[in-house]
Amino acid sequence: QVHLVQSGVEVKKPGASVKVSCKATGFSLSDYGVSWVRQAPGEGLEWMGWISSYKGMTDFAQKFQGRVTLTTDTSTSAAYMDLRSLRSDDTAIYYCARVNYYYGTSMSMDVWGPGTTVIVSS
Amino acid sequence: EIVLTQSPGTLSLSPGERATLSCRTSQSVDSTYLAWFQQKPGQAPRLLIYATLNRATGIPDRFSGSGSGTDFTLAISRLEPEDFAVYYCQQYGSPWTFGQGTKVEIK
Numbered sequence: 001q002v003h004l005v006q007s008g009v010e011v012k013k014p015g016a017s018v019k020v021s022c023k024a025t026g027f028s029l030s031d032y033g034v035s036w037v038r039q040a041p042g043e044g045l046e047w048m049g050w051i052s053s054y055k056g057m058t059d060f061a062q063k064f065q066g067r068v069t070l071t072t073d074t075s076t077s078a079a080y081m082d083l084r085s086l087r088s089d090d091t092a093i094y095y096c097a098r099v100n101y102y103y104g105t106s107m108s109m110d111v112w113g114p115g116t117t118v119i120v121s122s
Numbered sequence: 123e124i125v126l127t128q129s130p131g132t133l134s135l136s137p138g139e140r141a142t143l144s145c146r147t148s149q150s151v152d153s154t155y156l157a158w159f160q161q162k163p164g165q166a167p168r169l170l171i172y173a174t175l176n177r178a179t180g181i182p183d184r185f186s187g188s189g190s191g192t193d194f195t196l197a198i199s200r201l202e203p204e205d206f207a208v209y210y211c212q213q214y215g216s217p218w219t220f221g222q223g224t225k226v227e228i229k
Contacts, residue, residue, distance in 0.1 A: 035218070037167075037220075044210065044220060044221075044222050044223045045159075045161075045167060045210055045212075045220045045223075046220070047212075047217065047218040047219060047220060050218070059216055059217065059218075060217070061217045061218075062123075062217065095166055095167070097167075100172075102172070102173070105154065105173070106154040106155065106172055106173040106176075107154075107155060107172075107214045108157045108169055108172035108173075108178070108214075109157070109159075109167075109169060109212075110169045110172070110178060110179075111169075112166040112167055112168070112169075113166065114166055115166055
């Protein structure tokens with residue numbers, strides 16, 4: 001069974017950092033990318049960035065450039081999203097998703113984790 | 123950045139009816155990089171359609187996608203009770219972007 005398992009709820013103060021983990025089961029992260037998407041309460045989906053399995057290349061939405069780091073550890077089949085300088089408007093559910101390349105013909109986020117709630121509050 | 127505009131914002135329909143959801147992009151999008159997702163309350167999004175018209179694994183054939191250029195459509199031929207949800211289109215040109223969503227609600 002193909003799954004992504006994410007770390008638990010995080011409560012952080014403004015200015016702090018948070019690191020969310022995403023563990024893959026049933027497939028290898030060597031063969032797929034990992035994308036991160038967040039959803040603020042009552043809002044739509046917001047793409048943050050993704051990390052490719054090809055040389056670990058990354059791409060980010062401009063608003064997150066310089067504030068987020070994405071990494072993967074293929075030996076433990078885990079991906080990580082590190083968000084710094086947290087603000088109250090970073091309060092959201094953070095999802096990781098597998099990026100399937102379909103043998104180079106297309107791309108999609110085809111498997112999603114359950115989400116990690118991050119609350120930023122003083 | 124490519125902006126995706128979905129319409130309508132809310133679609134009120136009865137089970138058994140056909141739903142047609144629109145996604146317009148601010149620039150032409152490669153159709154191999156356009157996807158649709160379904161999200162129910164309290165759940166993660168689920169991939170429905172990738173590359174404009176390909177159903178993801180396990181997605182019933184009442185869901186279909188079409189379109190090209192700047193106009194894309196998700197159709198649900200006969201709404202089942204479990205289809206009432208929010209639907210998002212999304213494109214994979216850098217940076218990736220989502221539409222704002224269309225809520226399909228029970229009339």
